[in-house]
Amino acid sequence: MKKTLMLITMLSALNVSQGFAENTKFITYDSAALEYNKDNLNNKAEALSTLIAKADKALKADIDPVTNKTLLPASGDPHDYFSFGPYWWPNPDTKDGLPYIRRDGEYNMATKTAATDKQRFIRFTKDVTNLGLAYYFTGKNDYASKAIDQLKAWFIDQETRMNPNLNHAQAIPGIVDGRGIGIIDSRLLIGVVDSVEILKAQLTSEQYTAINNWFKEFNTWLITSNNGFEEDNWHNNHGTWYDAQVVAFAIFTGDLDTAKKRLRVTQMRRIGTQFNMHGQQHAELERTKPWHYSNFNLQAYSLLGHYGDVVGIDVWNYEVDKHSLKKGYQYVAKYTIAPEEWDYKELKGFQASKAYTNMLYANKAYNDPIFSDAISELKKDKANQKNIQNLLFK
Structure with missing residues (x-):
């Protein structure tokens, strides 16, 4: 907390004003609230302290793209996101545990390993969200640089980028290779697009366009795919x-x-x-x-x-x-x-x-x-x- 208060004092004294693109459009955030809080950080010191702690941790995190998984989805493509349904467990009545059975609300921790993508995806999305906000409130370029490195690895670099689909999200061993219900995983990308807007002035036009195009393709997939159709029809x-x-x-x-x-x-x-x-x-x-x-x-x-x-x-x-x-x-x-x-x-x-x-x-x-x-x-x-x-x- 003392570190945070010192930072607030320093920012106020220097009147730090990092560059944001003139056409920055906040999607989830209220621009008036952000601007007000940035000008009155002493009133939000505890929340800022939490944010800085998370952003500092994100600075130390390895870049861990979707291609790092050790198990492959049914497509065989390491660029395809792959996860297992969290409430599904090995069948105790069969030798091979297949097909898995559902135990609602009981999280199977085996679905959280680095062999699949869910946990690395969660870390990536939360880190980029926190880094973007930390950059907004502090102007610290290290936060922007790390967030951009993450964005390049997941959306731009041809060697590591994720394909814009969730065809193999929340697969169930012995039952299905992926489900529409797995689209719940990608809700965390909402915070990412807000950080992209915050970082727009720090991205090259080519980088911003590449990320924007990725989301255009992903939204087309959401709207036109069978998995998207299934998810749309849940009540x-x-x-x-x-x-x-x-x-x-x-x-x-x-x-x-x-x-x-x-x-x-x-x-x-x-x-x-x-x-x-x-x-x-x-x-x-x-x-x-x-x-x-x-x-x-x-x-x-x-x-x-x-x-x-x-x-x-x-x-x-x-x-x-x-x-x-x-x-x-x-x-x-x-x-x-x-x-x-x-x-x-x-x-x-x-x-x-x-x-x-x-x-x-x-x-x-x-x-x-x-x-x-x-x-x-x-x-x-x-x-x-x-x-x-x-x-x-x-």
Whole structure:
């Protein structure tokens, strides 16, 4: 913390102003909130300290591209992303363990090894997201340089780049070589495109164009592939996160017509079916971790609400037959204030803090004191005071 306060003082004294492209377009971030917080970092010192610690760790991380895996997908192409379904386990009733069987909510740690891509992909996306934000708030060129090296390895370098598809995501041994449900993995790319925009002035025009084209190809795959079709038709968090990805990548690549059409799908297909008149999400509440999944789904809606603001489609206030997104946030807010009243069985216990980011978004979107009350309650947890999300909201 002392190191962070010293950095804040130094930045203020030097009035550091690193160059950003004039046409920088923030996708997920609120530019006014970012600018305000950058000018008032003393008020966000704890969150900045968390961000710097993560960015400093990312500086030391090896570049670990998709081609480093030791197991190959069914295609045989090391450039194809490859992961296993996390809730699937060897079959105890067969000698070879095939076909795998599902145990909802129980994470098979064997799916997290470096033999496949999920963990390296998570590290890459989170590192680039944190490095981009750290560069924005500190102007430290080391953060930008490391993020760009990562971006080149994953999207540009022909020897290491990832193919723009998830044909082999969340495969299940003995059952399927890849599933539409695996598209949930690529939601983490949303933070990456925001960092690309922050770093735009530091990228060459060729590099920026190459990355932008990668996302155009990936979004085309999302919209036209069989896997994308399957994911689009899920009526739970998978469908919502599919929408969030398509919209984010469409905005990033300048395809606003696609973004608007997809947000209309969010309004008409998702909200009315996923939330009942009390704001409950039955598809999430029936899971073994209902609080986690209720908030996980709302995290996608938080992004979609913001994207609607960007392109002029009101997702926040959409209502059909008394089913509304606002009621979904209110339902969750109620239990952040009174967690002892949550009466659903939780596989791994109730963690109120999972609602924190959603409450920040809801507090900004709605004039309802329940959300500010929820934030006040959640901020009693020291971890929420240090949350990087505090840097994204005034």
